[in-house]
Amino acid sequence: MTTKHGSGEAAETLEELRSRLPDGAVVTDPVKTEAYRRDRAEDPDAGVPLAVVRPTCTEEVQEAVRFARATGTPIVPRGAGTSLSGGSTAQDGCLVLSLERMREITVDPVTRTVVAQPGALNGEVKEAAAAHGLWYPPDPASYTFCSIGGNIATNAGGLCCVKYGVTTDYVLGMTVVLADGRSVALGGPRLKDVAGLPLTKLFVGSEGTLGIITDVTLRLVPAQRAPQTLVATFPTLASATDAVLAITRTMRPSMLEFMDGPTLNAVEDETRMGLDRDAAAMLIVQSDESPDQAAAEVAEITRRCEAAGATEVFSTDDPEEGEAFVAARRLAIPAVEKKGTILLEDVGVPIPALGALVEGIAAISGRREVVVAVMAHAGDGNTHPLVVFDPADPGQRERAHLAYGEIMDLAVSLGGTITGEHGVGRLKEPWLAGYLGEDVMDLNRMVKAAFDPTGILNPGVMFAQPPRAHAR
Amino acid sequence: MTTKHGSGEAAETLEELRSRLPDGAVVTDPVKTEAYRRDRAEDPDAGVPLAVVRPTCTEEVQEAVRFARATGTPIVPRGAGTSLSGGSTAQDGCLVLSLERMREITVDPVTRTVVAQPGALNGEVKEAAAAHGLWYPPDPASYTFCSIGGNIATNAGGLCCVKYGVTTDYVLGMTVVLADGRSVALGGPRLKDVAGLPLTKLFVGSEGTLGIITDVTLRLVPAQRAPQTLVATFPTLASATDAVLAITRTMRPSMLEFMDGPTLNAVEDETRMGLDRDAAAMLIVQSDESPDQAAAEVAEITRRCEAAGATEVFSTDDPEEGEAFVAARRLAIPAVEKKGTILLEDVGVPIPALGALVEGIAAISGRREVVVAVMAHAGDGNTHPLVVFDPADPGQRERAHLAYGEIMDLAVSLGGTITGEHGVGRLKEPWLAGYLGEDVMDLNRMVKAAFDPTGILNPGVMFAQPPRAHAR
Numbered sequence: 033m034t035t036k037h038g039s040g041e042a043a044e045t046l047e048e049l050r051s052r053l054p055d056g057a058v059v060t061d062p063v064k065t066e067a068y069r070r071d072r073a074e075d076p077d078a079g080v081p082l083a084v085v086r087p088t089c090t091e092e093v094q095e096a097v098r099f100a101r102a103t104g105t106p107i108v109p110r111g112a113g114t115s116l117s118g119g120s121t122a123q124d125g126c127l128v129l130s131l132e133r134m135r136e137i138t139v140d141p142v143t144r145t146v147v148a149q150p151g152a153l154n155g156e157v158k159e160a161a162a163a164h165g166l167w168y169p170p171d172p173a174s175y176t177f178c179s180i181g182g183n184i185a186t187n188a189g190g191l192c193c194v195k196y197g198v199t200t201d202y203v204l205g206m207t208v209v210l211a212d213g214r215s216v217a218l219g220g221p222r223l224k225d226v227a228g229l230p231l232t233k234l235f236v237g238s239e240g241t242l243g244i245i246t247d248v249t250l251r252l253v254p255a256q257r258a259p260q261t262l263v264a265t266f267p268t269l270a271s272a273t274d275a276v277l278a279i280t281r282t283m284r285p286s287m288l289e290f291m292d293g294p295t296l297n298a299v300e301d302e303t304r305m306g307l308d309r310d311a312a313a314m315l316i317v318q319s320d321e322s323p324d325q326a327a328a329e330v331a332e333i334t335r336r337c338e339a340a341g342a343t344e345v346f347s348t349d350d351p352e353e354g355e356a357f358v359a360a361r362r363l364a365i366p367a368v369e370k371k372g373t374i375l376l377e378d379v380g381v382p383i384p385a386l387g388a389l390v391e392g393i394a395a396i397s398g399r400r401e402v403v404v405a406v407m408a409h410a411g412d413g414n415t416h417p418l419v420v421f422d423p424a425d426p427g428q429r430e431r432a433h434l435a436y437g438e439i440m441d442l443a444v445s446l447g448g449t450i451t452g453e454h455g456v457g458r459l460k461e462p463w464l465a466g467y468l469g470e471d472v473m474d475l476n477r478m479v480k481a482a483f484d485p486t487g488i489l490n491p492g493v494m495f496a497q498p499p500r501a502h503a504r
Numbered sequence: 505m506t507t508k509h510g511s512g513e514a515a516e517t518l519e520e521l522r523s524r525l526p527d528g529a530v531v532t533d534p535v536k537t538e539a540y541r542r543d544r545a546e547d548p549d550a551g552v553p554l555a556v557v558r559p560t561c562t563e564e565v566q567e568a569v570r571f572a573r574a575t576g577t578p579i580v581p582r583g584a585g586t587s588l589s590g591g592s593t594a595q596d597g598c599l600v601l602s603l604e605r606m607r608e609i610t611v612d613p614v615t616r617t618v619v620a621q622p623g624a625l626n627g628e629v630k631e632a633a634a635a636h637g638l639w640y641p642p643d644p645a646s647y648t649f650c651s652i653g654g655n656i657a658t659n660a661g662g663l664c665c666v667k668y669g670v671t672t673d674y675v676l677g678m679t680v681v682l683a684d685g686r687s688v689a690l691g692g693p694r695l696k697d698v699a700g701l702p703l704t705k706l707f708v709g710s711e712g713t714l715g716i717i718t719d720v721t722l723r724l725v726p727a728q729r730a731p732q733t734l735v736a737t738f739p740t741l742a743s744a745t746d747a748v749l750a751i752t753r754t755m756r757p758s759m760l761e762f763m764d765g766p767t768l769n770a771v772e773d774e775t776r777m778g779l780d781r782d783a784a785a786m787l788i789v790q791s792d793e794s795p796d797q798a799a800a801e802v803a804e805i806t807r808r809c810e811a812a813g814a815t816e817v818f819s820t821d822d823p824e825e826g827e828a829f830v831a832a833r834r835l836a837i838p839a840v841e842k843k844g845t846i847l848l849e850d851v852g853v854p855i856p857a858l859g860a861l862v863e864g865i866a867a868i869s870g871r872r873e874v875v876v877a878v879m880a881h882a883g884d885g886n887t888h889p890l891v892v893f894d895p896a897d898p899g900q901r902e903r904a905h906l907a908y909g910e911i912m913d914l915a916v917s918l919g920g921t922i923t924g925e926h927g928v929g930r931l932k933e934p935w936l937a938g939y940l941g942e943d944v945m946d947l948n949r950m951v952k953a954a955f956d957p958t959g960i961l962n963p964g965v966m967f968a969q970p971p972r973a974h975a976r
Contacts, residue, residue, distance in 0.1 A: 142753055142856045165754055187698045198696060200705065201673050216943045221854045223884040224670060224924035226659045226709050227932075228940050228966065229948050233672065233705035237698050254756050281614055282637055284726050322797035382693045384614045412695040452696035460699075468700050471688045476701050482954045494700065 046083055049099040053092055059084040068130060069122040071115040073459050079124035081108070086130045090207055090215050090246040096129055097244060097488075098213035106491045109240040111150055111179025116376050117457025119185065119239050119493055129244060131181050136247075139164050144252045145204060145221045150181020150245050154188075157250070166252040169196035172453070173362045184248055187237030189453030191358070194411030195286045195320075196253075198453070200236040205249035208235060208242075211484040221249050234479070239455050240490035242483040259286055259318040260326040261354025262347040264337040265311035269394060271341035272313035273387035276410045278336040279317065280383055283329065287318035288411030289361045292390065295405040295418075298367040299360050307360070311343060313390075315410065316357050323349070361407065365418065368405045372420040373429075375436045379443035380414040380452030392442045393417050400435040402428060414452035437463075456494045464494060518555055521571040525564055531556040540602060541594040543587040545931050551596035553580070558602045562679055562687050562718040568601055569716060569960075570685040578963045581712040583622055583651025588848050589929025591657065591711050591965055601716060603653050608719075611636050616724045617676060617693045622653020622717050626660075629722070638724040641668035644925070645834045656720055659709030661925030663830070666883030667758045667792075668725075670925070672708040677721035680707060680714075683956040693721050706951075711927050712962040714955040731758055731790040732798040733826025734819040736809040737783035741866060743813035744785035745859035748882045750808040751789065752855055755801065759790035760883030761833050764862065767877040767890075770839040771832050779832070783815060785862075787882065788829050795821070833879065837890065840877045844892040845901075847908045851915035852886040852924030864914045865889050872907040874900060886924035909935075928966045936966060 050058040059065055060083045069078040082105060085096045100107045106126040113120055122128050134149035137157055141164040148157050154168075154175040161168045171190035172178050182188070184206070189198045205219030219225060219232035235242060266272035272290060279285060291299065291314050300307040307314065317333050319326040327349065334345045348354055368374060381389045390406055393415075397404035408415035417439050421432035440450045440463055450460050450467045465473040480487075480495055491497045522530040531537055532555045541550040554577060557568045572579045578598040585592055594600050606621035609629055613636040620629050626640075626647040633640045643662035644650055654660070656678070661670045677691025691697060691704035707714060738744035744762060751757060763771065763786050772779040779786065787809065791801040799821065806817045820826055840846060853861045862878055865887075869876035880887035889911050893904035912922045912935055922932055922939045937945040952959075952967055963969045 140856075142749060143854045144753060145854075187702065189696050193696065197669075197673065200702065201669065210947075214943055216941075216947065218944065220919065222852050222919075222921050222924070223855070224661050224665065224852050224881070224886045225921040226925055226927055227921050227923050228928065228936060228944065229714075229951055230659065230672065230705060230709040231944070231947055231951070233702060233708075234951075236705075237702040242701075254754050277614060281616060282726050322794055322800075324796055325794035328794075380694050380696050382615045382617075383695070384612075409696070414696045447692065447694075449694050449697040449699050451699050452694070453698055455698055456700065464700060469688075471686055472690065472700065472703070475682075475688065475703055478954050479701055479703070479706075479951070482950050 045099060045103050049095060052095050053085070054088065057086050057088070057092060059086065065128070068110060068113070068128045071113045071118060071120045073116055073118035073121060073457065075118050075121045075458065079122045079126060081122045081126050081128045084128045084130055086133050088133045090209065093129065093209045093244050093246050094213050094215055096127060097209050097211065100127055100488045101211065101213060101486065104486065104488065106488055107244070108490055109244050111182035112153065112177055114174050114178040114182060115457055116378070116454045117451065118459040119455050119457035121458055123492060131179070134246065139166070140221065141166060143221045146250050146252055147247055148180045148250065149247050150179060150184070152180050154178050154180055154183055161252050162255065165255050167255050168202065168250060168252055170199045170202060173365065180248065181245055184236055184245055185239050186453065186455035189409065189412070189414065191287050191289060191361070191409060193409060194288050195284050200233060202251045203232060203236050203248060204251050205232055206235060206245050207247045209244040209246055211243065211486070211489055215246070219249065223251065239457065239493050241480055241494050242489065257320045257322065258351040259320040259354060260330050260347065260349045261357060262317040262330050262333050262345065263357050264315045264342040264345040265308045266313045266341060267343050268312045268341070269390045270387050272315060273390060275315060275337045275340035275342065276386060277383060278340055279333055280411050283333070285317050285329065285333065285411065286320040287316065287358070289316040290408040290410035291361060291364055292406040294403055295364050295368060295407045298371055298405060299364055302363060302367045303360055305356065305360060308344065316361055318354065364407045365416070368418045368420060371403065373423040375419040375432055377415070377417040377419065377436065377439050378451045378454040379417070379440055379448055380412065381443055381446045381448030383413040385446040385448060386410060386413050388446055389415060389443060389448065393439055396435050396438045396442065400431040402432045402435050404435060412452065458492045461492065461494060461496060517571060517575050521567060524567050525557070526560065529558050529560070529564060531558065537600070540582060540585070540600045543585045543590060543592045545588055545590035545593060545929065547590050547593045547930065550593045551598060553594045553598050553600045556600040556602055558605050560605045562681065565601065565681045565716050565718050566685050566687055568599060569681050569683065572599055572960045573683065573685060573958065576958065576960065578960055580962055581716050583654035584625065584649055586646050586650040586654060587929055588850070588926045589923065590931040591927050591929035593930055595964060603651070606718065611638070612693065613638060615693045618722050618724055619719055620652045620722065621719050622651060622656070624652050626650050626652055626655055633724050634727065637727050639727045640674065640722060640724055642671045642674060645837065652720065653717055656708055656717055657711050658925065658927035661881065661884070661886065663759050663761060663833070663881060665881060666760045667756050672705060674723045675704060675708050675720060676723050677704055678707060678717050679719045681716040681718055683715065683958070683961055687718070691721065695723065711929065711965050713952055713966050714961065729792045729794065730823040731792040731826060732802050732819065732821045733829060734789040734802050734805050734817060735829050736787045736814040736817040737780045738785045738813060739815050740784050740813070741862045742859050744787060745862060747787060747809045747812035747814065748858060749855060750812055751805055752883050755805070757789050757801065757805065757883065758792040759788065759830070761788040762880040762882035763833065763836060764878040766875055767836050767840060767879045770843055770877060771836055774835060774839045775832055777828065777832060780816065788833055790826065836879045837888070840890045840892060843875065845895040847891040847904055849887070849889040849891065849908065849911050850923045850926040851889070851912055851920055852884065853915055853918045853920030855885040857918040857920060858882060858885050860918055861887060861915060861920065865911055868907050868910050868914065872903040874904045874907050876907060884924065930964045933964065933966060933968060
């Protein structure tokens with residue numbers, strides 16, 4: 033194997049790194065490294081890495097970071113490569129630090145915690161917990177193929193957040209390799225611990241810019257009860273978002289998802305499950321209270337949906353029947369992806385602004401003459417508008433990118449955020465300072481500089497990459 | 505009024521500060537400032553402040569911080585002065601920044617959030633939420649007289665945490681005045697927002713060492729259902745902690761509190777409510793599920809307590825009857841305080857170590873010949889051992905202090921923390937580096953230095969105070 037993408041000097045040192053790691057840990061064959069260049073953001077400008085390093089333990093991560101520090105090589109950490117914001121897109125001359133071989137999961141059922149290595153999949157953590165009658169709630173739609181390390185890096189959300197919160201609410205501790213190669217243990221299996229600054233929480237959502245997480249201690253809760261499910265269709269966007277507000281202001285369902293007409297139709301094209309193609313929007317709501325209480329909640333939600341103008345409301349206490357609708361919701365992104373190339377948005381607003389957001393998005397869609405399919409974790413005000421375009425049509429591509437930016441501007445003008453759960457990554461870095469304002473962006477840069485003074489950790493993510501010579 | 509505790513130069517500038525603030529905002533009369541020197545830690549070495557500043561808005565806080573920055577004056581922020589760890593103990597020559605006049609509370613029932621100024625009491629926030637059928641869960645035992653700002657500063661816990669989590673889980677955003685006098689808005693009323701580093705979370709539990717919080721946006725949840733209550737007494741400490749483990753490994757009660765024999769007896773002395781004076785320990789457990797489900801949970805918890813060896817188990821679905829027991833638990837600290845001077849501990853351990861902790865504390869109590877009354881948020885593994893001593897007996901005082909340190913050492917040796925919810929403050933600063941280890945302590949110092957390079961923000965809290973000339 034040769035290290036043809038590195039400079040002579042770096043290549044020498046890379047050989048030294050190779051000698052300190054197990055066989056196969058350092059991959060430089062371009063045929064093999066190709067698979068590590070892009071994540072689900074599919075950045076056409078993804079760089080060519082110097083090497084892919086696949087450590088099996090914290091000490092090997094430390095070796096890689098020390099190499100990077102000594103040679104000024106950027107490190108791009110990578111879990112399962114499912115970032116939707118370019119958080120693990122390779123940079124020219126970087127080390128891709130793939131954590132795919134660090135997948136151990138150890139459940140402690142008495143403490144009701146799990147220690148997981150970052151390469152373990154979210155779904156594997158859920159399964160390990162379930163074997164003890166326990167539950168790890170955070171559930172990105174990609175939970176069967178996204179890594180827990182990536183979930184921590186982005187403070188990932190999902191469908192359950194409306195009742196059960198986001199990833200950070202479950203993180204009790206972690207081991208982190210710092211930019212200088214030291215490894216530190218933060219927090220631990222203590223349900224309350226306020227000794228020192230809350231550095232554990234600072235790392236949740238730091239997108240690999242402050243350190244490399246090599247294991248994480250997560251809180252588990254008792255297994256979820258079988259939920260009851262309600263599906264309601266609406267003749268207008270406003271009637272659907274009115275129903276959302278009517279529900280959330282006094283109730284706390286365990287799921288409250290939204291799909292608009294274009295999304296419904298894309299899903300129906302895939303599933304032929306009989307969804308109402310004429311509906312402007314559909315809500316999928318679940319209650320996981322005890323059976324009597326769940327039935328009462330579903331009845332109350334039915335009344336509120338009908339009062340808001342629902343065309344049809346269907347409910348079931350059969351978990352499998354309910355799961356079919358949830359599976360349809362999880363299928364929404366892949367279903368829309370079949371309609372063209374997509375730009376995936378992740379904007380969120382305070383819940384009362386949800387109606388203005390989805391109606392404004394429909395207006396942008398009309399004005400820019402591109403399809404925008406909107407699905408949302410409606411109970412959190414977190415939406416995923418998918419801007420669909422034909423990549424072969426340059427005019428449409430340009431209008432799609434304009435619409436993408438306009439949707440972010442709209443969300444921010446409504447008091448919302450440019451990203452609710454996918455992260456800033458490289459894709460939204462250009463919008464971050466505008467959203468946060470210069471003073472808060474300064475604070476972010478100050479913390480970044482303290483933890484990573486030479487800027488080797490995931491450069492370009494959240495923080496504009498300093499200009500550097502391309503090794504390509 | 506004169507500023508007799510300041511140097512001539514500082515006094516001049518203090519007059520300038522006075523001129524920029526409303527009448528009565530700067531207090532220098534030593535009779536009046538005396539009340540601001542100590543918090544509930546009752547530090548006999550509390551300093552004499554240069555002045556107490558009582559701002560009414562963010563801009564006035566900024567004025568005070570700019571003065572402090574310009575003159576190198578330490579700032580000690582103070583909410584209701586209920587810190588149990590000396591977090592708001594005055595330092596010689598400092599400004600005490602009392603937030604008692606910033607008490608506005610604004611509930612947004614549609615977004616289900618509240619914006620509160622730091623001087624508002626926790627109980628006032630709860631009341632404001634309740635007026636809209638909503639609930640702010642975190643409930644330190646002092647909730648009727650502790651401030652929400654202090655709760656944020658310490659990431660306060662309470663009795664509900666076993667099911668509903670701690671303060672940080674409810675903090676969505678805040679306004680912070682930084683050490684250089686800038687004011688920044690972090691986060692906001694968005695239930696999911698991952699744009700930028702999670703700086704909001706970094707401030708929750710920062711104990712006034714990184715900035716001054718001038719308002720906070722908190723998430724609310726629907727009102728809690730009336731709970732059902734179970735009280736069980738046990739013949740040994742081990743049988744009680746066995747019951748705790750048997751409950752928490754598969755259940756999630758809404759309260760799970762522990763009192764040992766000395767605590768029970770102190771409470772019974774106050775209440776004459778008929779508590780079993782011979783019991784080694786008592787558990788108070790609540791379920792706030794829907795009535796049928798709560799009844800089933802209470803029945804199951806009864807079985808588990810009996811299986812663990814409970815002497816007597818009593819349960820009630822009458823909320824008022826249940827509240828009498830909870831009130832008894834809340835009374836525990838004041839009741840024990842009547843027995844002598846106390847050193848209040850706040851150690852926490854992973855739940856499986858709870859038995860070893862309470863038995864080890866009993867052994868320390870015996871060896872040091874001082875009463876140690878233990879109450880605990882048992883479901884979180886968070887205990888409050890109260891070391892009781894006669895201040896007139898120097899030997900007993902010394903043994904009490906030895907026991908206090910030994911309890912922390914014991915907790916740490918069991919994988920526990922030196923503080924679960926009260927904070928490090930000035931009282932536990934000497935133990936922090938030993939607990940965290942030098943590398944993590946370094947990280948803490950690095951973050952502190954980035955946010956507060958001149959060390960004016962609550963010096964001595966969490967971080968050893970640099971030696972400085974005493975103005976006293």
